[in-house]
Amino acid sequence: MNWQPNRQRDTSLQQQIVQWITALVERGDWVAGTKLPTQRQLAMQFGVNRSTVQQALEELKAIGLLESKVGSGVYVTHNSWHALIQQTQPNWQTYIETSIHKPNYHTIQLINEYEQREDVIRLGTGELAPSLLPTEAIEASLRELSFQPKALGYSSPQGNDHLRAAICDYVRKRGIVAEPQQVCIVSGALQALQLIAVGLLEQGSIVFQEPTSYLNSVHPFQSVGMQMVSIHRDEQLAQTLSQRKRKKQAVFYAIPTLHNPTGQVWTSLEKKQLYEACQASRIPIIEDDVYHELLFEATSPPIKAMDSSGQVLYIGSVSKTLSPGLRIGWLIGPTTVIERLADIKMQTDYGSSAISQEIVLHWLQSGKYESHLASLRQHLQDRAHFTEQILQGKFKDIATWSKPKGGFYIWLKFHEPLIDKEFFMKLLQQQVLINPGYIYDPQDHHHIRLSYAYATYDELQEGLQILHKCVVEALLQ
Incomplete structure (x- = not known):
């Protein structure tokens, strides 16, 4: 008990006392229930003012290591080990609560x-x-495929060149004209939304959506500070978009075919009206089209098919049709946009699974998919x-x-x-x-x-x- 704080150290006398008492409790020299010497005795031992000792003890009480008993003195608490653990471990709850990504409801x-x-x-x-997934056919595909060594490595930033070309051929049947450099392979539609959120929009940008929206059940835009605005597609749509947008960046998120969750299917006129309304205010459209292949009857072409100015970012995927576990989707847009988003994707996951891309390529080219x-x-x-x-x-x-x-x-x-x-x-x-x-x-x-x-x-x-x-x-x- 001959220890005294060192006045030559950068650490304050009060903090040195706090650290010394904490060390005694950690080593078990002062076990739970130990009564401490009086403040006067400690001040004399440490060679400091009594107020310095008092402040140190108050700090140790605040963290739960010590407690006062009226008329008796100061003691080591019975839950002192719990208090010590809290002091030595990061406060992960604070990290969680202050992180940028919003928790799910x-x-x-x-x-x-x-x-x-x-x-x-x-x-x-x-x-x-599970009974609707083509498990045996996918297993057969794996036996049919011959992988080159490169296919087992990292994918290129925008994805497998052959797969992107095959996707261009596939979407052309829906009236979408695209070149491979305008396609980025993503790990499902949700990753496409996340890339757009962090790669194209500034904080505070507006994301227009219909009142009942899939985006309300996930938070790719909310978590990076976007303003979600629900609007109705009525006769005043163009005027509403212009008034609400003002000078802010904005996008319109749409699921025109088999809307999630309502199942609605837009007519050709409704698609055209949205395209023209957004075009008037120079608002890009995110067209989420992951369900269109599951229509029971044929419908009109997507909004992207009428896009002559690179205004529409088009999202497709095999997660709803072939296998969610493959984690393969695609994003089609202007080359400069695709290159930007592909660069961000490589910073986050080094590309989608090369093996999954080979499987999807095989299914598209062989006719198995259709x-x-x-x-x-x-x-x-x-x-x-x-x-x-x-x-x-x-x-x-x-x-x-x-x-x-x-x-x-x-x-x-x-x-x-x-x-x-x-x-x-x-x-x-x-x-x-x-x-x-x-x-x-x-x-x-x-x-x-x-x-x-x-x-x-x-x-x-x-x-x-x-x-x-x-x-x-x-x-x-």
């Missing part, structure tokens, strides 16, 4: 968690059932019909919906605003998982996004029976 976190469980009926999942799509569309149409039959039998008096035109979803609207967090949790307790409307529009308590693409036929029947029962109970309350 709690409901979405629960959806992501429960989608991994085998005992849950997934009535909202936005992916294909053959698979024809079969997949029929399976989805059968599932949609099966689900609609159940809805007609049980839900026609309590909800409305539109006949699905393709894709995965029915946007089911209940007559009463029943769909809140409590309702979501009640279903989850009965092992039924839904995607409630409020994750796409915070004010929406009427809808759920009902998916017929993932659950088995038996699960669809059971899950919808449980959903109906919960709705009826809610209506009676």
